[in-house]
Amino acid sequence: MTVITRFPPSPTGFMHIGTARTGLFNWLYARRFGGKMLFRIEDTDRARHSEAAVTAIINGLHWLGIDWDGDVVSQFSCTARHAEIAQALLARGEAYYCYCTPEELEAMREKAKEEGRSNFYDRRWRDSKDTPPAGVQPVIRIKAPLTGERIVEDRVQGTVKIAAEQLDDFIILRADGTPTYMLAVVVDDHDMGVTHVIRGDDHLNNTFRQNVIYEAMGWNIPTYAHIPLILGPDGAKLSKRHGATSVEEYRDMGYLPEAMRSYLLRLGWSHGDDDIITMDQALEWFDLDGIGRSPSRFDFDKLDHINAYYLKLADPARLVDLLADIYLKRGITVDDRGRARLLARMDELKTRSKNLGTMADDAAFLVLPIPYEFDEKAKSLLNEDGQSVVNLVIDALEKLNEFTAPVIEQAFKDLAAAHAGGKLGKIMMPVRAALTGRTSSPALPAAMESMGRDDVIIRLKFAVQDSFSADI
Ligand code: GLU
Numbered sequence: 001m002t003v004i005t006r007f008p009p010s011p012t013g014f015m016h017i018g019t020a021r022t023g024l025f026n027w028l029y030a031r032r033f034g035g036k037m038l039f040r041i042e043d044t045d046r047a048r049h050s051e052a053a054v055t056a057i058i059n060g061l062h063w064l065g066i067d068w069d070g071d072v073v074s075q076f077s078c079t080a081r082h083a084e085i086a087q088a089l090l091a092r093g094e095a096y097y098c099y100c101t102p103e104e105l106e107a108m109r110e111k112a113k114e115e116g117r118s119n120f121y122d123r124r125w126r127d128s129k130d131t132p133p134a135g136v137q138p139v140i141r142i143k144a145p146l147t148g149e150r151i152v153e154d155r156v157q158g159t160v161k162i163a164a165e166q167l168d169d170f171i172i173l174r175a176d177g178t179p180t181y182m183l184a185v186v187v188d189d190h191d192m193g194v195t196h197v198i199r200g201d202d203h204l205n206n207t208f209r210q211n212v213i214y215e216a217m218g219w220n221i222p223t224y225a226h227i228p229l230i231l232g233p234d235g236a237k238l239s240k241r242h243g244a245t246s247v248e249e250y251r252d253m254g255y256l257p258e259a260m261r262s263y264l265l266r267l268g269w270s271h272g273d274d275d276i277i278t279m280d281q282a283l284e285w286f287d288l289d290g291i292g293r294s295p296s297r298f299d300f301d302k303l304d305h306i307n308a309y310y311l312k313l314a315d316p317a318r319l320v321d322l323l324a325d326i327y328l329k330r331g332i333t334v335d336d337r338g339r340a341r342l343l344a345r346m347d348e349l350k351t352r353s354k355n356l357g358t359m360a361d362d363a364a365f366l367v368l369p370i371p372y373e374f375d376e377k378a379k380s381l382l383n384e385d386g387q388s389v390v391n392l393v394i395d396a397l398e399k400l401n402e403f404t405a406p407v408i409e410q411a412f413k414d415l416a417a418a419h420a421g422g423k424l425g426k427i428m429m430p431v432r433a434a435l436t437g438r439t440s441s442p443a444l445p446a447a448m449e450s451m452g453r454d455d456v457i458i459r460l461k462f463a464v465q466d467s468f469s470a471d472i
Contacts, residue, residue, distance in 0.1 A: 003035025004195045007061075007068065008075070008185070010042040011053035014246040015060030017298070018200060018230045018238070021264040025227065026198050027066045028265070028286040038192050039068035043076045044184060060247040063257050064264075065279075073192065075184055082179030085187045085217065086140045086172050094216035095172060097138035098125040119168040126169060140173040144212050152207050155225040155288040162208055170209055182206060186213040194222050198288070201226035225288045227268055228295040238298050250303075254326060254356025256314060259307035266306075268296045276309055304354040311353065316346035319356070326360045327367060338367035344450040348442050365436035366451065370462050378433035386430035387464045392419060393431050394460050403453040405445040412445070434463030 005026040009019050030037035041057070043049050054072075061068070089095035098121075100108075105121070112120035126143060144167040152160045172183040179187075185206075189197065197207075204226045214221045232242035244250055250260055258279070265282055266275070269290045277285070311319070320342045324334040334342070342349070342363055353359035365372070374382065382390070396411045397403075412427050420426035432441050435456065441447070448456045 001195060003030055003033040004038060004193050005030045005035065005198055006038045006040055006189060006192060006194045008040040008042050008188070009057050010045070011049065011057055013050070013053045013056055014248055015057050016245055017247060017250070017264065019057075020060060020064060020247045020260075021230065021267060022199055022227065023061060023066050024064065024261060024264050025225075025269070025286075025291070026196075027068070028282055029196060029198060029288065030069075031283055032286045035195075036069040037067075038070055038073065038194070040073040040075055040188060040192070042181070042184075043074055044079070044178070044181070046076065049076075056248065063247065063251055064261050065257055066261075073188070075188055078184070078188055078191070079179060081191065082184050082187050083173060083177055086179065086183060089142065089172065089213070089216055090140060092216065093143075095140050095142050096126055096169075097132065098141045098169075098171075099132050099136045099138045100125065101136065119166070121168050123169050137175040139171045139175050141169040142172050142212055142216060144169050144209075150208050150211070152204070152211065152224060154204070154207075155223060156228075156291045156293060157201065157204065157226050158293075160204065167208060167212065172213070182209050183213060186210045186217075186219075189222060190214070190217070190219050196225065197222045198225040198227065201228050225291065227291055228293060230267060231295045231297045233297050233299060235297065242298065243300055252329075252357075254322070254358070254360065255303070255307050256310045256322075256356070259303070259310040262310065263303045263306045266302075267298065268292055276306060308354050311350050311355075311359075314350070316343055316350075319346060319350070319359075322356050323360055323363065326356055327364075330360070332364075332367060332369070334367045341366040341447075341450045345442055345447055348446065352442060361438075362440075362442065365438075365441065365459075366447065368437075370459065372437050374433065374437040374463070375439070377439045378437050381430050381433040381439065382463060386433065389415075389419070389427055389430045390434045390460050390464050393427065394457055394464075397448075397453060397457060397460075400453075403449060405443075405449045408445040408448050431460070434460050 007023045007026050009015070009023070027037045029035070039061075041054055043054070058072070086095065090097070100121075108122055109120045112118070121141075125138075125141070132138065145164045148164045150162050150164055150167065154160055170182055171180050173179055207224055207226070211221055230238045232238045234242070236242075238245055244253065247260065251257070261279065262276060265277060265286075269286070270292065271277060271281075271285045271290055274281075320339050323342055324339065327334050345363065345366065349359050349363050352362055392415055393412075396415055397408070400407055400411060412424060412431075416422055416424045416427045428444060429439070432444060433439060435441075435444065435448070451459075
């Protein structure tokens with residue numbers, strides 16, 4: 001049997017990391033077992049539908065390096081087929097028209113509430129011989145089994161049972177002829193030949209209902225794996241309150257896709273004690289048995305740790321490109337000179353940053369045009385004393401025979417010995433503030449070498465010029 005998984009997100013305008021993880025697991029499972037992963041957009045909610053929302057999901061998949069087989073299937077485009085199956089179920093005697101009015105349904109709901117039942121529909125049209133009322137467009141309801149135990153064998157949750165009484169004769173086709181989610185999913189999964197349904201465990205209850213349709217049609221029930229949801233670090237459902245929840249936000253903050261993928265993989269799936277698992281290893285090892293039954297908590301520090309790990313491995317030229325994109329979003333165009341500087345300092349930058357966003361902050365002085373901004377701490381370091389230090393440094397740098405990191409460093413040491421009792425920090429701190437506008441930065445001598453003497457001196461002069469002094 002060829003494994004066929006599916007990824008059927010509802011387009012919401014962004015890609016939730018839980019959705020991305022579901023996509024990743026389906027993709028890995030299909031790839032691991034030489035199968036296919038199909039991609040369906042569950043776009044039947046036309047009121048909320050937009051192409052931009054579909055594009056957001058597709059971009060998220062591309063960014064994560066997850067591909068799929070075949071065309072993108074639009075669930076909405078299969079509506080006629082869904083209705084056809086609803087008719088087939090009627091013809092088989094497995095479904096029936098229900099003519100209840102909203103008032104009748106409301107009365108049933110009230111009664112069920114009083115009696116403490118969650119299933120309110122009293123199945124009055126199930127075997128009714130009554131003449132249908134004129135002018136009422138009926139819905140179609142499925143005949144759910146009335147007695148016995150309903151069992152779902154789940155590859156993650158194990159054997160899950162409910163009593164048949166917990167099921168209702170749910171609607172499969174609305175009065176306007178549109179299918180419900182319950183029907184559409186089953187018909188599409190069947191028609192697409194899906195063998196494995198790997199999805200969030202918030203769908204487990206739906207599975208009991210969906211199996212009623214499979215059985216009524218005499219179709220094979222797929223293998224199920226319901227993955228526990230992702231929680232925030234405090235154990236509550238992951239939400240904005242905890243931090244970023246969409247893939248796009250992580251991309252924009254400067255996380256690497258391979259790090260995100262590696263983190264999502266470990267969020268709920270494990271392989272022994274392995275912490276960082278490469279995609280090649282995952283493609284060899286991934287299986288449903290490694291998915292835990294208890295919900296995983298999103299650990300922001302762990303993601304940073306994994307991202308730092310992948311940053312160190314990443315090709316420097318690629319990181320320069322990614323940084324240039326980030327700067328562009330911040331309104332700064334990085335020219336060839338800026339790129340060369342970033343590339344020259346990349347080995348060091350990689351070890352200092354947890355993501356490309358913080359790396360872009362850290363390295364901004366290498367590419368920022370003048371005038372640039374000084375943060376509050378940098379401004380206070382550039383008081384009168386600080387400015388005299390910067391002026392001494394400007395003099396010393398202008399006199400150097402060579403503008404290389406070791407020579408620059410020696411010049412700083414000499415200045416410290418002559419003017420600051422040997423305390424290098426007294427020289428470096430104001431110079432750092434002047435050159436970078438910040439109080440922390442990559443090592444200055446090497447950075448200065450990559451910037452070249454002229455630019456360094458122009459910047460140091462800018463930092464101590466009158467217009468600036470006036471506002472500190
Ligand atoms: N469209 C559903 C969702 O985004 C998925 C349904 C399913 O996996 O069956 O939650």
